[in-house]
Amino acid sequence: MEELVLHSKTQASEPIMREIKNMHDRNLFLGIYEDWGNKTCAGYPGSEGHVEMDAQTFADWECDYLKLDGCHMKQSEQGVGYPEMEKALNATGRPIMYSCEWPYYLIDEQKQINYTAIAQSCNLWRNFNDVSNSWASILSIMAFYNRFQNELIEVAGPGQWNDPDMLVIGMKNGLTVDQAKVQMSVWSIWSAPLIMSNDLRVIDPKFKEILLNRDVIAIDQDPMGKMGRLMLSNDNTAVYVKPVMPREVSDTSFAIAVVNKHLSVTYTIKFALNKVGMNHEAGYQIKDVWSGENMGILKPTDTLTVQVPATGAAMFKATIVS
Numbered sequence: 001m002e003e004l005v006l007h008s009k010t011q012a013s014e015p016i017m018r019e020i021k022n023m024h025d026r027n028l029f030l031g032i033y034e035d036w037g038n039k040t041c042a043g044y045p046g047s048e049g050h051v052e053m054d055a056q057t058f059a060d061w062e063c064d065y066l067k068l069d070g071c072h073m074k075q076s077e078q079g080v081g082y083p084e085m086e087k088a089l090n091a092t093g094r095p096i097m098y099s100c101e102w103p104y105y106l107i108d109e110q111k112q113i114n115y116t117a118i119a120q121s122c123n124l125w126r127n128f129n130d131v132s133n134s135w136a137s138i139l140s141i142m143a144f145y146n147r148f149q150n151e152l153i154e155v156a157g158p159g160q161w162n163d164p165d166m167l168v169i170g171m172k173n174g175l176t177v178d179q180a181k182v183q184m185s186v187w188s189i190w191s192a193p194l195i196m197s198n199d200l201r202v203i204d205p206k207f208k209e210i211l212l213n214r215d216v217i218a219i220d221q222d223p224m225g226k227m228g229r230l231m232l233s234n235d236n237t238a239v240y241v242k243p244v245m246p247r248e249v250s251d252t253s254f255a256i257a258v259v260n261k262h263l264s265v266t267y268t269i270k271f272a273l274n275k276v277g278m279n280h281e282a283g284y285q286i287k288d289v290w291s292g293e294n295m296g297i298l299k300p301t302d303t304l305t306v307q308v309p310a311t312g313a314a315m316f317k318a319t320i321v322s
Helices: 012-024 053-062 075-092 102-107 117-119 137-149 148-156 178-188 205-211 214-220
Strands: 031-035 063-070 098-100 124-126 161-163 228-233 236-245 253-259 266-272 284-288 294-299 304-306 313-322
Touching: 012 075, 031 053, 063 075, 063 228, 075 102, 075 178, 098 117, 098 266, 102 117, 102 124, 117 148, 124 137, 137 148, 137 178, 148 228, 178 205, 178 253, 205 228, 214 313, 236 266, 236 313, 253 266, 253 304, 304 313
Parallel strands: 031 063, 063 098, 098 124, 124 161
Antiparallel strands: 228 236, 236 253, 253 313, 266 304, 284 294, 284 313
């Protein structure tokens, strides 16, 4: 097994190192995939038995991101293996973002998941099934996160993020434009990592526009790092709210995502702001972040009314009025 693993920068071919330099020269980050077990999920060599060696190799290659999977790893080893790699990465002295699959392998035993321990070792972690290029997959991830939101919200924050998996926006034969807005809106409400899975060479401009929306990205990347919460829901609609900057002593601004899950019906959704936890007396300046429209000031008892297309979303920034 050892002879299959490259141990240092000098053993990586010059073309590979040249490509790494090209990426960094363009302000792009380099990610790499590995597994703590003796093999990866696809059967390639894993890191078991030479974690420190592999961590140093990733640092020598100037990697910026490591996703560590858990195939061929016993459940009892999760709490040992993932911290072991964290320690080894830190020992290299190179900052490498560390993505874990730790809670995913306990998906059917949620009570055994120690998110406090996971957050001490990992920067982000997968905890549900892989996303696929379909509306059904997006709904299944939303259902899981809605169900366990109390536990997930408690642990999320700067440097430690729940990862609902990649954005499939712009992949061929997948999400519609409206469905893409749902994924981008809800992932941003969750402060999720926005990691794209698509081919940027051929992406449709409509999907590119969604991915480059600065207001939505700013909501995702808000400095407070709060994970938003599902506040109102029924079988077909959902309203999510996330505290964001700017803030005052006891009040924050908010981001709001309104989702219509129905396959064919457009819904008009109405709710008073104080029904979703927005109680700032002076009110909020409301902006539709998808259209760019400024909608004026609403007070806590005022009603926000929004028409949302089937399998679509609306999203707003509600900035506190001083």
